[in-house]
Amino acid sequence: xxxxxxxxxxxxxxxxxxxxxxxxxxxxxxxxxxxxxxxxxxxxxxxxxxxxxxxxxxxxxxxxxxxxxxxxxxxxxxxxxxxxxxxxxxxxxxxxxxxxxxxxxxxxxxxxxxxxxxxxxxxxxxxxxxxxxxxxxxxxxxxxxxxxxxxxxxxxxxxxxxxxxxxxxxxxxxxxxxxxxxxxxxxxxxxxxxxxxxxxxxxxxxxxxxxxxxxxxxxxxxxxxxxxxxxxxxxxxxxxxxxxxxxxxxxxxxxxxxxxxxxxxxxxxxxxxxxxxxxxxxxxxxxxxx
Numbered sequence: 001x002x003x004x005x006x007x008x009x010x011x012x013x014x015x016x017x018x019x020x021x022x023x024x025x026x027x028x029x030x031x032x033x034x035x036x037x038x039x040x041x042x043x044x045x046x047x048x049x050x051x052x053x054x055x056x057x058x059x060x061x062x063x064x065x066x067x068x069x070x071x072x073x074x075x076x077x078x079x080x081x082x083x084x085x086x087x088x089x090x091x092x093x094x095x096x097x098x099x100x101x102x103x104x105x106x107x108x109x110x111x112x113x114x115x116x117x118x119x120x121x122x123x124x125x126x127x128x129x130x131x132x133x134x135x136x137x138x139x140x141x142x143x144x145x146x147x148x149x150x151x152x153x154x155x156x157x158x159x160x161x162x163x164x165x166x167x168x169x170x171x172x173x174x175x176x177x178x179x180x181x182x183x184x185x186x187x188x189x190x191x192x193x194x195x196x197x198x199x200x201x202x203x204x205x206x207x208x209x210x211x212x213x214x215x216x217x218x219x220x221x222x223x224x225x226x227x228x229x230x231x232x233x234x235x236x237x238x239x240x241x242x243x244x245x246x247x248x249x250x251x252x253x254x255x256x257x258x259x260x261x262x263x264x265x266x267x268x269x270x271x272x273x274x275x276x277x278x279x280x281x282x283x284x285x286x287x288x289x290x
Contacts (some may be wrong), residue, residue: 018253081190103166104137104157105194110171113201117238121153121268122146137161149264153242156249156261167195171237175200181240183247184229194250196243208233209278228278230238234271255280 003093049056105115111131119126128141139158143151160167165186175182180203184196209228217224235243240267246258263273276282 008283023069026196103163104169105135105166106131106137106169107135110169113171113237114169114241117241120238121242121265122150125150125154147268152261152264153268157242157245158247160245163194165195167197167245169197169199169241171199171201172202173202177203180206180235181244182245185248185251195248197241197248199237199244201240203235203237203240205232205234207231208280211277211281215281230287231275231277233274234269236269238269239266239271252285254282254284255284 025220069245106208114137115126115129115131118129122129125143126137127139127147130140132138139154139161146154175198176202179200181197181199181200186193186195208231210225210231212229213223215227219233220227239262243258246261247255249261250257256276259274259276266272278284
């Protein structure tokens, strides 16, 4: 049975007033509801809706029937060529869960801060963002009218939202301010299955070692001058959020791309353009960042 299915509804006095049992794909085969509670959040915690004369579960991204099929194509179908783009849980609903929502996950206590961050970048367009009941970020608005920088930022964000790997975002004021933020990426065939981003929202500056022109001169020779210079970078919670998101977007790629993505946001926030540094340049690829 899908995780989060509502099997029992209990009254204020502890009395069971509704009991549900489901077949593997969500069809009710036992529904004891003597008090007619009309609770429509059932299989997998999804809302049951009547559309086109049939019962459908609202899975946020698509509508799902209780026959185990969706009514529209899986937006991630290209990742799974061997599976029907209309299937649910790869045909194995007993052992697998298909949330059907988007996959940037934020705990309830941090969702308000994320929405404020999105408002700083997307202004009026931020009203299209919301969190579903699973804590996953969704967007139901339009991109028409966004500036170039907003569109570039949104495209990267949407790519993470649509990915099949969950990205968990957490804010922690106790995080070492020298690090400001940390991103660890999901590793195939190992225990870590999700991306995890932790941000200290109170940090206003970080020190980095920017590369100089001498960095690109080979062979390395002291006569060419210092290859790095220590620099203090102005930042904030919004800047850190999208910088770390850039590490998810460009995982396994050269890290100059993270800086280029980050600079779209910095321009919106009226922060100075960030230069390449020791760990963010065309010669560096990493799996763990800070």
